[in-house]
Amino acid sequence: MLSFVAQRVLKGVIVLLAIVVLNFFLIRLAPGDPAVVMAGEAGASDQIFVKQLREKFGLDKPLPEQLFLYVKGVVTLDLGFSFRQQAPVAKLIGERLPATLLLTLTAFAISLMLGILFGTFAARFAGTFLDTAITVFALIFYAMPIFWVALMGILLFSVTMDWLPSFGYETVGANLTGFAHAVDVAKHLIMPAMTLGLFFMATYTRMTRASMLEVKRLDFVKTARAKGLSDAVIQRRHVLRNALLPVVTLAGVHSGTLIGGAVITETVFAWPGIGRLMYDALLQRDYNLLLGVFVICSAMVLIFNLITDLVYRLVDPRIEFAS
Amino acid sequence: MKQFWKSMLRSPSGVIGLIILVLAISVALFGPMLFPNSPWRMVQRPFLPPFTLSAVPLGTDALGRDVFAGMIFGARVSLLVGLVSTLVALIVGVPIGAMAGYFGGRVDDALMRFTEFFQTIPSFALAIVLVAILQPSIYSIVTSIALVSWPPVARLVRGEVLSLRTREYVQAAVVTGQSNTWIIMREILPNALSPVIVLASLMVATAILLESSLSFLGLGDPNLISWGYMVGAGRTVIRQAWWITVFPGVAILISVLGLNLIGEGLNDALNPRLSREGR
Amino acid sequence: MTAPPAVSIKNLRIALPKGAERPFAVDGVSLDLRPGKIVCVVGESGSGKSMCAHALMGLLPDTVSVASGEIQFEGRDLLKLDDDGWRDLRGRRLAMIFQEPMTALNPLMRIGDQMAEMFEAHGLLTPRERRARALALAREVGLPDPERIVRAYPHQLSGGQRQRAMIAMALALEPAVLVADEPTTALDVTTQAQILKLIRNLQRNRNMAVMFITHDFGVVADIADQVVVLRHGKVVEEGPAATVFNAPQHDYTKALLAAVPSMDPPAREPLDDQARAVEVIGLDKTYVTSGGWFREDRRVDAARAVNFNILRGETLGLVGESGSGKSSVARLVMRLIEADRGTVRIGETDLTQLSGKALRAERHRIQMIFQDPFASLNPRRKIGHIIADGPIAAGLDPKVAFDRARDLLKMVGLDAGALERYPHEFSRRPAPAHRHCARARTRTRDHRRGRGRLRARRLRPGASLAAARRPQDAPRSLDAVHHPRSTRRRPDLRPHRGDAARRHRRAEADRAAVRRAGACLYARAAGGGAGTERARAGGVTIDRIELPNSGMVPKTCTRPEVKQIRSRRIFLTKISLPMSARSKSTPAFARAAPEAPQRM
Amino acid sequence: QEPKTGGVINAVIQPEPPGLMLAMVQNGPVQMVSGNIFEGLLRYSPKLEPQPELAESWSVSEDAKTYTFKLRKGVTWHDGKPFTAADVLFSVEMLKQTHARARNNLAQVDKVEAPDDYTVVFTLKQPFGPFLGIFEVGSMPMVPKHLYDGTDWKTNPYNNAPVGTGPFMFKEWQKGSFIRLAKNPNYHEKGKPYLDEIYWQIIPDAAARSVAYETGKVDVLPGGSVENFDVPRLSKLKDTCVTGAGWEFFSPLAWLWLNNRQGPLADKRVRQAVMYAIDREFAKDVIWNGLGKVATGPSASTIKYYTDDVPKYPYDPAKAKALLKEAGYKGEKIRLLPLAYGETWQRWGEAVKQNLQDVGINIETIATDVAGGNQKIGDWDYDIAFTYLYQYGDPALGVGRNYVSSAIAKGQVFNNVEGYSNPEIDKLFADGAVATPDSKRKEIYEKAQKILVEDVPVAWMLELQFPTIMRCKVKNLITTGIGVNDGFKDAWLDK
Ligand SMILES: Nc1ncnc2c1ncn2[C@@H]1O[C@H](COP(=O)(O)OP(=O)(O)OP(=O)(O)O)[C@@H](O)[C@H]1O
Ligand SMILES: Nc1ncnc2c1ncn2[C@@H]1O[C@H](COP(=O)(O)OP(=O)(O)OP(=O)(O)O)[C@@H](O)[C@H]1O
Ligand SMILES: [Mg+2]
Ligand SMILES: [Mg+2]
Numbered sequence A: 001m002l003s004f005v006a007q008r009v010l011k012g013v014i015v016l017l018a019i020v021v022l023n024f025f026l027i028r029l030a031p032g033d034p035a036v037v038m039a040g041e042a043g044a045s046d047q048i049f050v051k052q053l054r055e056k057f058g059l060d061k062p063l064p065e066q067l068f069l070y071v072k073g074v075v076t077l078d079l080g081f082s083f084r085q086q087a088p089v090a091k092l093i094g095e096r097l098p099a100t101l102l103l104t105l106t107a108f109a110i111s112l113m114l115g116i117l118f119g120t121f122a123a124r125f126a127g128t129f130l131d132t133a134i135t136v137f138a139l140i141f142y143a144m145p146i147f148w149v150a151l152m153g154i155l156l157f158s159v160t161m162d163w164l165p166s167f168g169y170e171t172v173g174a175n176l177t178g179f180a181h182a183v184d185v186a187k188h189l190i191m192p193a194m195t196l197g198l199f200f201m202a203t204y205t206r207m208t209r210a211s212m213l214e215v216k217r218l219d220f221v222k223t224a225r226a227k228g229l230s231d232a233v234i235q236r237r238h239v240l241r242n243a244l245l246p247v248v249t250l251a252g253v254h255s256g257t258l259i260g261g262a263v264i265t266e267t268v269f270a271w272p273g274i275g276r277l278m279y280d281a282l283l284q285r286d287y288n289l290l291l292g293v294f295v296i297c298s299a300m301v302l303i304f305n306l307i308t309d310l311v312y313r314l315v316d317p318r319i320e321f322a323s
Numbered sequence B: 001m002k003q004f005w006k007s008m009l010r011s012p013s014g015v016i017g018l019i020i021l022v023l024a025i026s027v028a029l030f031g032p033m034l035f036p037n038s039p040w041r042m043v044q045r046p047f048l049p050p051f052t053l054s055a056v057p058l059g060t061d062a063l064g065r066d067v068f069a070g071m072i073f074g075a076r077v078s079l080l081v082g083l084v085s086t087l088v089a090l091i092v093g094v095p096i097g098a099m100a101g102y103f104g105g106r107v108d109d110a111l112m113r114f115t116e117f118f119q120t121i122p123s124f125a126l127a128i129v130l131v132a133i134l135q136p137s138i139y140s141i142v143t144s145i146a147l148v149s150w151p152p153v154a155r156l157v158r159g160e161v162l163s164l165r166t167r168e169y170v171q172a173a174v175v176t177g178q179s180n181t182w183i184i185m186r187e188i189l190p191n192a193l194s195p196v197i198v199l200a201s202l203m204v205a206t207a208i209l210l211e212s213s214l215s216f217l218g219l220g221d222p223n224l225i226s227w228g229y230m231v232g233a234g235r236t237v238i239r240q241a242w243w244i245t246v247f248p249g250v251a252i253l254i255s256v257l258g259l260n261l262i263g264e265g266l267n268d269a270l271n272p273r274l275s276r277e278g279r
Numbered sequence C: 001m002t003a004p005p006a007v008s009i010k011n012l013r014i015a016l017p018k019g020a021e022r023p024f025a026v027d028g029v030s031l032d033l034r035p036g037k038i039v040c041v042v043g044e045s046g047s048g049k050s051m052c053a054h055a056l057m058g059l060l061p062d063t064v065s066v067a068s069g070e071i072q073f074e075g076r077d078l079l080k081l082d083d084d085g086w087r088d089l090r091g092r093r094l095a096m097i098f099q100e101p102m103t104a105l106n107p108l109m110r111i112g113d114q115m116a117e118m119f120e121a122h123g124l125l126t127p128r129e130r131r132a133r134a135l136a137l138a139r140e141v142g143l144p145d146p147e148r149i150v151r152a153y154p155h156q157l158s159g160g161q162r163q164r165a166m167i168a169m170a171l172a173l174e175p176a177v178l179v180a181d182e183p184t185t186a187l188d189v190t191t192q193a194q195i196l197k198l199i200r201n202l203q204r205n206r207n208m209a210v211m212f213i214t215h216d217f218g219v220v221a222d223i224a225d226q227v228v229v230l231r232h233g234k235v236v237e238e239g240p241a242a243t244v245f246n247a248p249q250h251d252y253t254k255a256l257l258a259a260v261p262s263m264d265p266p267a268r269e270p271l272d273d274q275a276r277a278v279e280v281i282g283l284d285k286t287y288v289t290s291g292g293w294f295r296e297d298r299r300v301d302a303a304r305a306v307n308f309n310i311l312r313g314e315t316l317g318l319v320g321e322s323g324s325g326k327s328s329v330a331r332l333v334m335r336l337i338e339a340d341r342g343t344v345r346i347g348e349t350d351l352t353q354l355s356g357k358a359l360r361a362e363r364h365r366i367q368m369i370f371q372d373p374f375a376s377l378n379p380r381r382k383i384g385h386i387i388a389d390g391p392i393a394a395g396l397d398p399k400v401a402f403d404r405a406r407d408l409l410k411m412v413g414l415d416a417g418a419l420e421r422y423p424h425e426f427s428r429r430p431a432p433a434h435r436h437c438a439r440a441r442t443r444t445r446d447h448r449r450g451r452g453r454l455r456a457r458r459l460r461p462g463a464s465l466a467a468a469r470r471p472q473d474a475p476r477s478l479d480a481v482h483h484p485r486s487t488r489r490r491p492d493l494r495p496h497r498g499d500a501a502r503r504h505r506r507a508e509a510d511r512a513a514v515r516r517a518g519a520c521l522y523a524r525a526a527g528g529g530a531g532t533e534r535a536r537a538g539g540v541t542i543d544r545i546e547l548p549n550s551g552m553v554p555k556t557c558t559r560p561e562v563k564q565i566r567s568r569r570i571f572l573t574k575i576s577l578p579m580s581a582r583s584k585s586t587p588a589f590a591r592a593a594p595e596a597p598q599r600m
Numbered sequence D: 001q002e003p004k005t006g007g008v009i010n011a012v013i014q015p016e017p018p019g020l021m022l023a024m025v026q027n028g029p030v031q032m033v034s035g036n037i038f039e040g041l042l043r044y045s046p047k048l049e050p051q052p053e054l055a056e057s058w059s060v061s062e063d064a065k066t067y068t069f070k071l072r073k074g075v076t077w078h079d080g081k082p083f084t085a086a087d088v089l090f091s092v093e094m095l096k097q098t099h100a101r102a103r104n105n106l107a108q109v110d111k112v113e114a115p116d117d118y119t120v121v122f123t124l125k126q127p128f129g130p131f132l133g134i135f136e137v138g139s140m141p142m143v144p145k146h147l148y149d150g151t152d153w154k155t156n157p158y159n160n161a162p163v164g165t166g167p168f169m170f171k172e173w174q175k176g177s178f179i180r181l182a183k184n185p186n187y188h189e190k191g192k193p194y195l196d197e198i199y200w201q202i203i204p205d206a207a208a209r210s211v212a213y214e215t216g217k218v219d220v221l222p223g224g225s226v227e228n229f230d231v232p233r234l235s236k237l238k239d240t241c242v243t244g245a246g247w248e249f250f251s252p253l254a255w256l257w258l259n260n261r262q263g264p265l266a267d268k269r270v271r272q273a274v275m276y277a278i279d280r281e282f283a284k285d286v287i288w289n290g291l292g293k294v295a296t297g298p299s300a301s302t303i304k305y306y307t308d309d310v311p312k313y314p315y316d317p318a319k320a321k322a323l324l325k326e327a328g329y330k331g332e333k334i335r336l337l338p339l340a341y342g343e344t345w346q347r348w349g350e351a352v353k354q355n356l357q358d359v360g361i362n363i364e365t366i367a368t369d370v371a372g373g374n375q376k377i378g379d380w381d382y383d384i385a386f387t388y389l390y391q392y393g394d395p396a397l398g399v400g401r402n403y404v405s406s407a408i409a410k411g412q413v414f415n416n417v418e419g420y421s422n423p424e425i426d427k428l429f430a431d432g433a434v435a436t437p438d439s440k441r442k443e444i445y446e447k448a449q450k451i452l453v454e455d456v457p458v459a460w461m462l463e464l465q466f467p468t469i470m471r472c473k474v475k476n477l478i479t480t481g482i483g484v485n486d487g488f489k490d491a492w493l494d495k
């Protein structure tokens, strides 16, 4: 197991480095020059200014050298300096990471819980009206653009009913501490987390449903019935547990991508997360910052993949640590 | 083939899905012929609510353009983007996944690392970068969406193949001296199909919405109208003019629903056990 | 009649859904189960045995329904029970053992917990007491090292151990009635004997009424007090075991009995002058699975220094207990897995040296019939394709190939329409051909060409196989071979759908027949006029069959039908097996053997 | 009404500023927030007359080459250090290196001297008409010498916690959430500022900004914070006041770059046809909600020397078609590059495309994001492209740069991107900048306007107006021609 983890980590690091290199070129292929963007923002652009900027950012150096310097930085855990924000990339990401993790993990938990719940119901009543209703319900949140769902939520819960705040991470200026602060943050969290969670819910609902139907037909379920166990116990202990395995897999894949995938939710709810940071960096061609976010996202995905693998192996006693 | 249609038509979800898809596709194909006016044309006063003028039954948008015409023309692009990019994603993802799963070892390692590269970058950002690099157009959009959506397909297929290749009927095919291609195509892939179908029918929705997000950022094909574009464009005025967003939104929803129903029906129809026995 | 019946099934009719092969799965069956007696229900596949059993447990599938009749138990009609009533009875008063020990246990739960659930379901005992009872039960059914076993997961147990665990569970609450639906079919001969003995003993000790379902007349002979013969959902014959065996009344019963192969191997022509068809020299294979959490790598020696050869026209039987490496050797010979060491020669070709195209080209010279007939048919391809694929791959004109496939199907007793059917559809055949019939057909066909001699070789679980024989390793073989998905599951896999399919056991025989036909067709297509020398050993005894080619190319088929191990036992006693090998076999084996001839 | 003291204002800032050190970064949001922290020597009335800020008074020499500023006494930096002439000298030096616009503006300065702590003398190489217009805080913010002199400006820690002389002090910046400024108790104007705190809330989505205002979470939506379509709805809300004032100094003017170098657009008649073909009234009314004004030429009506005595281009598709025909336009493809600044601009792009198509111009829209668009424009790889630029109150500062041939430089935006080259115009702008007196300048610039409008080097669209929406209880928010960017020092809350 230890060697398994070590091997995975090693492979992960290699993949990460490859990703850094590829990203480096990919991003630079996109038209647009950060110096020109910044010059544009400054409301003036003359030769000297642009040249100065380019020198300042090291953009005048040949690409391979830039790459070398960047990779060297990454290897020493230095993600570089953001041209535009004039701050170390690591610091900028660090400021945003907690909010993103809070949002995505909550959304993730919501989607998993609801998805499994609905999936279970749908499977339980497969072929009935309830089943169809659940499928349609789940697909509504899947097929509706997130910003639309988000806006509807805001209109309903913030504007009309005034229950929940419509934006931000906490009440600005309230200076709450301790429990009150936690409640405040939670209130702000509900809507974005729900919006994001409901989107991913559809997949889990469908996955759980299919998987439950599958497992339900297996022999050991009949054994359990022959024992005289109640239906609830059978569903929970025998069917659901086995049915969850593929859901766990899928969840592992999602948990990583969620992190960078929350751009729209973060934007609509003004959630100070990494998604927006990345998006702004992309629009500004803030190369180092963008690369930094990509690297962090990739690392997260790899870490989450590893964690799911481990969890999976723990949950399913049949799995060996084959490498 | 006859058998296939028969069983497809037997499942109610398949029938409903098929009806929806056929309707949507015929709108996409023939609608623009019946509606020769460009959907970009400003025909009425802006923000005209729906059902007030029969000439513009679904009202007008912020510039006074006919929402109904937009829906008709948008069907073409949206369905094209959704279906083609999903198809391309399948064409890329399925063979990669199949080869990784079937050959294992180094091939698997290399292919999966390659997949990871596309998988670990947030797909939305990657799509933006790709479209920006390739210049926005319907082709580059489809390409980019396909490029960011194939990794899950590959992973899924790989997983399935990994387990299927140890099945005895696969080994039976091996011992009769059949080629690897044949074995993958005939013995393995058909049995790995059903989760792929479920995934693919969900992917169509993602693709349509991704196109919408892209056009919201100004990276859509500016010369073609799409449902996603309409939803994005109507978003900011949703408070004044719900209809601009809601109608194309519902169109997307119904198409996605239809495709998922087809997916379900297809799944049953392709599964000989279900198709002939019922359930 | 002595004791009053514990359960009395009266005129039971179970309706099948529309479009099924017949309107009623069970059509007016009446039978009584008495305390302390074992009623064996026999009959061909699809005759409605399992339906009866499931009706008794209230576990009928949703698609079927009881049309009429009653099941009296303790003064109540079970068919009128509501869900709660059933829940109360199941496990406590009525218990059931299922056919498939591999899939009947929840793979994610420890054995002990699954046993304890029995008490939990009926609100008995405290959790701690439940654990203690589970341990005691494990001990009672003779599970080795019970402390370990209750903490083990199902996949860590051998098939026999799992079946014991199932039995322990079924007996936990001392039920009045035990229903056993082919509990030993999936087990090897030694284990089967032990399990039968166990059931018999427990049943006697507790004075249980037992309904025992089986295909196997050997088993019937072993344990039945009463025999009920079912056909097409109707009881065709019923009576004490001895009567049914010695004086069968109904033609069907006679046919069933006739289909049981006799014990005497026929005289064979000597084959000494024949050339070597297959030569296996020093095959070694060790499976290495890397360890789990802080565990070491696990190594299983599946083959160590295996040497044998097969002469042209000869059939070699490879026998051994479950997990002794039979399938592994077959796979090595087939080059489905790579040997660590050793050579396999087919005629003059060294198969182990080939790879890629060359290997593919040589593949047709040796063929294999797989252990699990269901698993070895692609569920999404029609039978016709499955059979013809091989010859077509070898360059035969598809039309010709299909014609041959049709001929072959006819040869194994299937009509030409079978070409167009999918494997699972053989459960719905109008005239179900159960495996005895299928076997008989094979034999007939073999007989026509038959000549030659049969040898058997016991794969000795010697020192080199010690690792494989550790109790926790044994089930690996079952799992690895039958359940490759579950053992080698990766996190990105979905749960395996094959398991559900495995329940379609009814048509297994047909499928096996078809698979075999495929192999043989191929043989003919490639070499022309292939025949099998099977003689009376027919599917009964042989793990791998060589199909000698009248031309030059020898064919080898592997067909370890675990289910027939009981017959194999008989076979083994008759051939001159080295004493050492015999003594290695388990006591049950040795003990049961002499009884057999008398019964038959 | 007497101003009341106290209270907190929540305003929206969009997008999030990349930094707050005005001398280092100068985009819109930075100016808006930092205008409260930093100050310039002067500020400008809505009529763009200079008013004292850090400079108490100023005088211009007879030859218009020497400007003498008397600094206000008793001004301190937020850290308590006094503000003196040395700071001004240092700021000039620093800005020349870090602030592109300041460098251009100061190009005519020969030397800067400080005869005493409270006097600064600028000596110019030649008279420069707009010189008194370059001292606003965004164009020339004063930087604390004691904190920056001799340090690496780029990494100076005070970049993240800027220290100025302004009415508000920097307190806190939660990245992605808000920026908090607090009252400067030692502000040099007695009694000001009135507010205790300002929260600049960072809300990236326009619709969410509307909602934030509606639900009372923010009180001020500076110009451009919400989509134009939403303005009428918001302005009808209770207690809501809307003003278009505060943009006089910047006078944003929107136009279409027309690439004069190549293709059909090299022909003046085609460019004129474009002007006739576009329905600018429609754009104003529908897309900009009736705000702003149809532009008549290169100068916005709010800046100096504007004249409307120029040829007019009303919406006239027939005339456009005729001109196209005359020019022999044969349906060559023309690429249109919209501005990726949000929905309004996208809609505008679509409307213009439709207008042009209606007269038979074969338009293909090219989509890009902002960075990609800038690159294309800078590389002259376009035919028609949207833009809008500030004019900074004087044609010499904000107009000439787009039309003189010396400002043609590849790889940059905002200069003479269209490639228009006319020696007469070059000369007029060169003379205009240095001419004295004012009447002479007026004459020159009016002439230039006429020529340009006739030539149509670019297609002028609208003088934009970005309405500021706020609660009516917010008083005196906008008092100068610089608007919200000039800080909230006069604003107070009527509770
Ligand atoms: N793929 C594998 N990986 C690891 N171990 C394996 C694998 N396949 C088989 N084994 C182990 O090798 C041994 C021999 O297995 P094999 O399947 O050859 O037995 P068998 O004689 O065919 O048994 P059965 O009668 O049950 O079919 C067993 O201990 C089994 O656990
Ligand atoms: N779930 C089901 N739905 C519909 N028909 C079924 C189902 N299961 C079994 N049948 C049908 O009911 C009949 C009796 O089946 P049953 O399983 O009782 O046979 P069996 O005697 O147990 O055969 P085997 O020896 O193969 O186990 C068969 O014709 C079969 O096709
Ligand atoms: Mg049965
Ligand atoms: Mg085997």
Ligand code: NI
Residues within 6 Å of the ligand: C482, C483, C498, C499, C502
């Ligand atoms: Ni299985």
